[in-house]
Amino acid sequence: MPFRLYQMPGWGSAIVEAQLVFYGLPHELVETGDIYEDAAARAALGRINPVAQVPALVLPSGEAMTESAAMTLYLADAAGSEALVPGPQAAERAAFLRWLVFLVANIYPCFTFADVPTRYVAEAGAAKAFRAAVDARAEALWRAVEAAAGAPWFLGERFSALDIYIGVMSHWRPRPAWFAAEAPKLAAIARSVQARPELAAVFARNFG
Incomplete structure (x- = not known):
């Protein structure tokens, strides 16, 4: 199963989308709709992220993640790469x-x-x-x-x-x-x- 990123173009999900692309991790994009203006879109996203915010990321295991910083650290581990996240021994x-x-x-x-x-x-x-x-x-x-x-x-x-x-x-x-x-x-x-x-x-x- 690919990663599934719940997103809207131009929103904070672009940060996570860029990392998925950089690492070459298989993923699909799911557009949420305007969660500020559309109550149905907000409710649908709320089933994945209880505060109904993007990005929300569903892992290949089916587990949902929220919080872009957490995703940033997780994706580096998933990719087995220090290209975007300096490793524990890195000076940076x-x-x-x-x-x-x-x-x-x-x-x-x-x-x-x-x-x-x-x-x-x-x-x-x-x-x-x-x-x-x-x-x-x-x-x-x-x-x-x-x-x-x-x-x-x-x-x-x-x-x-x-x-x-x-x-x-x-x-x-x-x-x-x-x-x-x-x-x-x-x-x-x-x-x-x-x-x-x-x-x-x-x-x-x-x-x-």
Whole structure:
């Protein structure tokens, strides 16, 4: 059985899709529909992921996984590869784990809360202000990532899954123009990731 990735083009599932393609792991893509706007789509995904978020990954065993960072570590093991995840003895291991968790624990929730702020703040004016505050927090967090970034890749000479995260997440708020102006090292990483031949088709499918 292949891996089955529940996804929507351009959403966070692109991070996991890129890793499946990079490793050459057999997989199929299942489009969930807009889980914010479609109650039926949300309910269907909720049977796999109780919080109805993408990505959700069903393993060849039939077991379901959620949380992209967990998938990142699992897929490296499944592929028997250290190409995207530095191994236990690698000098870059600690930095990789630190910034992987930073991205998913600090920046990723900014989209959870601010993509559709009326889920959390009912009044329209307050929701707009809430979104602006969360977006400002995301920009501050991205500046911390920029300060830690190496070249040509986040970890320096070593390409990793962190670069895939940056390549995907740079398409979201605050958008590529902001990264180009305010986080040029991250913008350069994103461009390089998207140009990698083994990943170009994934980025084209997700972002055009």
